[in-house]
Amino acid sequence: MFDGTPDAINDLIEPGRVHRDVYTDPELFELEMERIFGRAWIFVGHDSQIPNPGDYITTEIGRQPVILIRHKDGSARVLLNRCSHRGAKVLNDASGNAKSLICLYHGWSFGTDGACLGVTMPEGCAADFNTKDFGLSTAARTGTYRGFIFASLSEKGPSFEEFLGPMTANIDDLVDRAPDGEILLDAGMHRYFFRGNWKLQVENVLDSYHVPFSHASTVNKKGEQFSRREGDKGGAQVVDEKKKKTSDAWKGRRSYVVEFGHGWTSNTELKDKERSSPAWNAYKDALAAKVGTERMEEILTPEFHNTLLYPNTSIMGLNIHVRVIKPIAVDLTEVNVYPIRLKGAPDEMNFGNIRLLNVTHSAASFVQTDDLEAFRRTQEGLRSTQSDWVDISRGMGEEQTDSHYNATSESAMHEMAIRAQYAAWLNYMTAGS
Amino acid sequence: MIFNTPATPSIGGVKGIDREPFELFLIHEARLLDMRQFWDWKDLFAEDGAYWVPATPDQTDPYKQASLFFDDAQLMTTRFERLEHPRIHVQSPPSRTVHMVSNVIVEDADEGAGEYLVSSTMSMTEYRQDMQRVFAGYQFHRLMKSGDSFKIRLKRVNLLNCDSAFEAMAVPI
Numbered sequence: 001m002f003d004g005t006p007d008a009i010n011d012l013i014e015p016g017r018v019h020r021d022v023y024t025d026p027e028l029f030e031l032e033m034e035r036i037f038g039r040a041w042i043f044v045g046h047d048s049q050i051p052n053p054g055d056y057i058t059t060e061i062g063r064q065p066v067i068l069i070r071h072k073d074g075s076a077r078v079l080l081n082r083c084s085h086r087g088a089k090v091l092n093d094a095s096g097n098a099k100s101l102i103c104l105y106h107g108w109s110f111g112t113d114g115a116c117l118g119v120t121m122p123e124g125c126a127a128d129f130n131t132k133d134f135g136l137s138t139a140a141r142t143g144t145y146r147g148f149i150f151a152s153l154s155e156k157g158p159s160f161e162e163f164l165g166p167m168t169a170n171i172d173d174l175v176d177r178a179p180d181g182e183i184l185l186d187a188g189m190h191r192y193f194f195r196g197n198w199k200l201q202v203e204n205v206l207d208s209y210h211v212p213f214s215h216a217s218t219v220n221k222k223g224e225q226f227s228r229r230e231g232d233k234g235g236a237q238v239v240d241e242k243k244k245k246t247s248d249a250w251k252g253r254r255s256y257v258v259e260f261g262h263g264w265t266s267n268t269e270l271k272d273k274e275r276s277s278p279a280w281n282a283y284k285d286a287l288a289a290k291v292g293t294e295r296m297e298e299i300l301t302p303e304f305h306n307t308l309l310y311p312n313t314s315i316m317g318l319n320i321h322v323r324v325i326k327p328i329a330v331d332l333t334e335v336n337v338y339p340i341r342l343k344g345a346p347d348e349m350n351f352g353n354i355r356l357l358n359v360t361h362s363a364a365s366f367v368q369t370d371d372l373e374a375f376r377r378t379q380e381g382l383r384s385t386q387s388d389w390v391d392i393s394r395g396m397g398e399e400q401t402d403s404h405y406n407a408t409s410e411s412a413m414h415e416m417a418i419r420a421q422y423a424a425w426l427n428y429m430t431a432g433s
Numbered sequence: 434m435i436f437n438t439p440a441t442p443s444i445g446g447v448k449g450i451d452r453e454p455f456e457l458f459l460i461h462e463a464r465l466l467d468m469r470q471f472w473d474w475k476d477l478f479a480e481d482g483a484y485w486v487p488a489t490p491d492q493t494d495p496y497k498q499a500s501l502f503f504d505d506a507q508l509m510t511t512r513f514e515r516l517e518h519p520r521i522h523v524q525s526p527p528s529r530t531v532h533m534v535s536n537v538i539v540e541d542a543d544e545g546a547g548e549y550l551v552s553s554t555m556s557m558t559e560y561r562q563d564m565q566r567v568f569a570g571y572q573f574h575r576l577m578k579s580g581d582s583f584k585i586r587l588k589r590v591n592l593l594n595c596d597s598a599f600e601a602m603a604v605p606i
Contacts, residue, residue, distance in 0.1 A: 188488055188499035191598035217518035226511050334598050339499050351496035355503060359511075362488070363599035364501050366515055372601040373523040 004031050006430040013422050016393030020382045022425075023197040023390070029330035036311050036428045037062025039154045040260075041163045043313040043324060044068045044078055044139075046185040046338075047147040054097045054112055058089075060326055061153060066139065067091050068149060069098070071112045078139035078151040079114040090136065101136070114138050146175045147182060157431075158260070166406060167262050170307040174315055176299045179283075179290040179344030185322065187354050190337040192363040194372045196379035198312065198327035201335060202421065204371055205306050205314045205323075206263050208253050208412035209394070212238050212246045214370050223247060228319040228360055229270070230352030231280030236268045253305070253412035256405055261310030261424025263407075263417045267302040268318055279348035286345055308417070310424050319356050331379050337361045337368075392418045435483070435587050438573040439540070440491045442552030446538035455551050456537045458583050459574065463532035463555075466605055471513040474605070479577060479584040480506060486590045486606055501595065502605065516603065523603045528561040530604060540573070547578030548586075555590065557606050568606050569593050 004027070012019040012028075021028055042061045045068040049057050056069035058081055065081035067090070081089045083103040090103045090110065100117055101110040107120040114136035119125060139151035143160025145168060150160060157163075164171075175183050194201070204210065215238070218225050223239030240247040249269045257263035288296040304317040312325040326334040339357045341350040360367040382390070395414025402409035410416040465474040478484070485495050486502040495503040504512060515521055533556045541550040556569040570592040576583040590606050 187497060188492075190488065190499050190501075191596070193598045193600060195600075213520075214522065217515045217521035220514070337499075347496075354496060354499060358500050358503050359508060362499065362501050364486070364602035366511065369523040369601035369603055370521070 004028075009429045010426065013426050014389075016396050016419070017389040017391055018422055020385075020388055020390060023199065023379065023382050024330060026330045029197075029327070031429065033062040033327070035431070036425065037064075037153075037327070039152065039157055039428055039431070040311055041141075041143065041150040041152045041158075041160055042311070043148060043309065043322075044151050045076075045149050046183075046322075047076065047144065047149065048182070048184040048186050049095070050076060052097065054099050055095075056091060056098060056112075057095045058091050058093065061139070061151060062327060064153070065089055066151070067101075067136075069101075069112050076142065076144065076149050077113055078142050078149070079110075080137040080139070082137065083108060084110075084116065084134040084136060085119075108134075110136050146171055163260060164309075165260070165262070166258050167307070167309060170264055170304055170315060170317075173304055173317060174320060174340070177287070177320070177345075178342035179286045181290075182343040184341040184343055185338045187339040187341055187350075189339075190357070190362045190365075191334065192337075192368070192372065193328070193332065193334045194375045195331055196333060196375035197330060198325050198333040199421075199425075200375040200378055201325045201333060201371070202308065202310070202312060203418045204375070205308045206255050206265050206412070206417035207415075208250070208255070208265055208305075209414070210371075210374070212250065214374050215367060217370065218366050226359070226366065228356055229275070230283075230349060230356065231275040231277035232270060233274060234271065236270060251411070251413055254409050255412040255414070255417045256402060256407040256409050257417055257420035258405075258407045259424075261421045262308060263310075263420060264307040265305040265412045265417075268305050270302070272302065277352075279346060279352050282346040283342075283349035290344065308421075310421055311428075319360055320353055321357050321361060323361070333375075392422070435575060436485065436494060436589070438550065438575070438587070438589055439552075440571075440591060442536075442538055442554075442571055442573075443540055446540055446552075447542045450539045450542055450544075452537055452539065454583075455539060455549070455574075455576070456534075458576070459534045459537060459551070459553055462585075462588075463534050466557075467530050467532055469516075469527070469604075471509075471516060471605075475506070475509045475513065477583075477585050478506065478509070478588075479579075479586050482506065482585050482587065484509065484588050484605060486592060487595055489596050490591065501592070501599070501602070502590075504605075512605075521603070523601050524561075526562055528559050528604050530560075531558045532556070534572075549576045549578075549583070550574070551576060555606075559604075564600075566600075570595070 045057050050070040053070050053072045056067050067079045067081045069077050071077045083090050085108050088105045090101045109117045111117050116131040116134040140155045141152045143150050219238050223241045225235030225238050227235050237247045238250050254266040307315040314323045320340045322338045324336045339354045392415040395410050399408050399410050484504045488499045488501050492498050534553050536554040538552050540552050551574045555572045558567050573589045575587040
């Protein structure tokens with residue numbers, strides 16, 4: 001029924017709706033691994049995870065196992081975690097330090113740049129065998145911005161700078177909060193999975209419409225969500241206490257999109273003037289000592305809620321973290337959520353960030369768990385073949401040009417951001433074919 | 434340091450202390466969870482008590498690394514208010530659980546101060562909507578004598594698979 005040609009793929013996306021196959025067809029999933037995760041710039045890790053030569057983490061680009069390792073020249077290298085001999089994963093641990101990489105199977109060894117250092121029993125090699133031809137494959141391109149390391153498995157396509165484009169502002173918004181101008185992803189991670197398609201989680205990142213309903217259980221009788229930031233006395237007013245309906249403040253949120261499916265939602269309105277705690281106040285002082293009071297105030301004026309770097313990475317500005325969405329199968333997805341430590345901030349402030357992230361984004365959290373339930377039920381609901389289409393039409397035609405951000409903007413209660421994601425999806429899936 | 438408990442229990446423990454009061458207390462605690470009497474379970478904790486499920490083996494400090502659960506009294510209140518909310522989708526239908534607690538050992542005791550560190554093995558089988566899963570691990574309770582029973586200053590559960598990916602969890606382990 002589906003042949004992978006541009007025409008067949010184009011037929012899956014119509015104005016304001018997406019064909020259910022996009023979430024359920026295993027062949028289409030294979031094609032996504034090749035054409036999206038095999039082409040796009042994908043976040044692989046952060047400088048702070050591999051500070052010293054030989055430090056590595058193992059992760060995936062799409063489903064392909066990769067190694068992010070610090071070479072002895074100080075550069076970060078992205079190697080395919082597949083022995084050039086018979087294909088075994090060369091590194092097995094989630095993280096560690098290695099001077100050389102030795103395959104368990106037949107003992108071949110590789111440098112931290114992937115070069116083949118030696119083959120055991122070389123006398124058995126074929127006459128024309130040359131170790132130079134047998135290094136570990138490397139990602140075609142890598143790019144780093146303020147510690148965020150991305151890789152593309154394709155030689156072709158937009159440059160890293162083109163890909164990130166104006167989204168550097170969203171990364172700056174996070175990193176500038178650190179008094180020393182650096183963030184650290186060294187406080188572990190939350191890992192969870194759901195029995196649903198990876199795009200369900202991606203779409204959810206910029207979907208503010210679901211919050212009053214999916215997350216009803218996080219809102220108290222006054223219509224307020226629990227506190228999520230160090231120093232806050234309360235959370236967002238999601239529901240109007242008197243009217244018992246979604247509050248005007250929540251409905252007033254905006255979403256923004258730019259090229260490549262990237263986007264963000266506007267700040268969540270909180271009582272910023274009342275925010276106070278010993279940790280928060282000490283942190284403000286530490287930041288002001290580095291950048292001055294005026295700049296400190298500017299940095300700490302919240303601007304973004306959630307940011308999506310399409311296809312699979314989000315940065316949250318509210319209670320800060322980085323989230324990576326890993327497709328495993330058409331109906332199985334793992335999500336990794338990294339707490340962030342702000343370098344130069346008082347320990348108590350970083351403790352607060354780590355502690356509050358447990359509450360919102362651990363596998364046992366108050367927020368993420370209801371999203372996971374929604375994704376699972378969506379995947380099950382989409383088994384129905386009586387209706388082929390998933391509706392994403394809210395707010396169609398109401399998109400506006402935003403001159404401040406040079407972006408396209410709309411109410412965050414609408415589905416513009418999801419439509420932008422599918423425009424990008426279509427580009428990746430049909431480019432060059 | 435309240436959070437400083439061993440990653441795995443000792444073999445011998447403290448000699449000469451009757452284990453029965455501790456065993457009965459741990460059984461009672463587990464029953465309350467199985468019966469979903471979460472407010473009564475919360476009342477077992479001291480005012481400054483904490484419930485901690487680390488996300489990595491050998492984790493030494495809940496403030497420095499991500500945890501699956503790290504609830505103080507205030508977070509427990511938020512958690513249990515949410516569990517009572519009619520629209521907590523991830524508990525609709527609710528989980529059914531069976532806890533097993535065994536191999537109880539008093540690891541450390543300060544009889545004068547009435548403070549004890551107790552280790553045990555635990556498993557919780559959870560069933561919800563056609564899916565059953567098992568959590569297993571070692572748990573540590575820092576207890577302090579309170580009348581003829583105890584208050585929990587720390588309950589720490591070291592799950593065998595604490596650093597794996599989990600499907601959503603909603604009830605304490």
